[in-house]
Structure formats: structure tokens, C-alpha cells
């Protein structure tokens with residue numbers, strides 16, 4: 476199991492004023508921040524990032540939403556980071572997310588669900604590489 480994952484705080488959460496609270500939850504859950512940037516994704520960047528979903532019916536809605544405002548992109552470190560972060564954020568649909576998860580607390584809908592989490596070590600590496608160069612990541616020993 477790897478110790479890094481890729482996360483995003485999505486435009487709905489930032490628009491709704493939850494950026495600081497979500498960062499607080501992230502740190503309280505034991506994640507170290509290796510890299511963080513506040514960006515505004517272009518539609519083309521969102522389409523590239525979510526290329527794996529390009530055949531899905533919600534692809535246009537998703538990429539329009541992800542380019543609709545600010546996103547914080549994050550590289551996070553913790554033991555078993557990918558699964559630990561997915562547990563911390565909860566189910567994709569906030570209506571199904573467990574109490575105490577970030578999506579349960581801060582997401583508004585299935586599409587505007589506050590945060591992203593990579594789904595495998597392999598994808599975490601690819602996704603971190605999409606927004607960060609190696610030299611931008613802090614290394615903790």
C-alpha cells in the first residue's frame with residue numbers, strides 16, 4: 476500500500492465557504508499536506524483529468540462543474556493514504572455517505588460532492604503528476 480493520495484476540494488465546497496473546514500478535517504484525520512494549490516481549471520484541463528469518465532452520461536456536467544470556479548488540488552500523505560482518504564470523504568453520493576465524513580457534512584449533491592479522492596495507488600500517482608511536479612512536493616522523512 477502506498478502512502479500518498481491525490482485529493483481535490485471542489486468548486487461547490489469553496490463557493491460555500493468550506494475550504495478551511497475541509498482542510499482542518501484533513502489535517503485532523505492525520506494527513507500531511509505534501510502539496511497544495513488553488514487553481515481554476517479550464518474545461519479542457521477538467522476533460523483531461525476526468526478522461527476515464529468520458530463515455531459517462533455525466534461527463535459534460537462534471538467537467539463544466541469542475542471548471543466553474545476555484546479548486547484546491549492536494550497531494551496528501553498517510554499510511555494507506557488512498558483507502559484512508561476515501562474513508563474520510565465517504566460515498567460518492569452524499570445521501571449515502573456515513574456520518575462524520577466530509578461528503579456527508581459538506582457535499583450538496585451527487586455531482587457537486589465537495590471533494591475528490593484517487594481510487595488506487597496507480598491513479599493517485601498519475602493524478603498527483605497531473606497538477607504537481609516532483610520538486611513542488613514536500614518530502615517528510
Ligand code: ADP
Nearest residue numbers: 533536537566567585586587588590591592594
Ligand atoms: P468518486 O469521486 O467517488 O471516485 P466517480 O469516480 O464515480 O466517484 O465519479 C467522479 C465524479 O463524477 C463524482 O465525484 C461526482 O462529482 C461525479 N458523478 C459521479 N456520478 C455521477 C452522476 N451519476 N451524476 C452526476 N455526477 C456524477
Ligand code: MG
Nearest residue numbers: 591592593594
Ligand atoms: Mg473516482
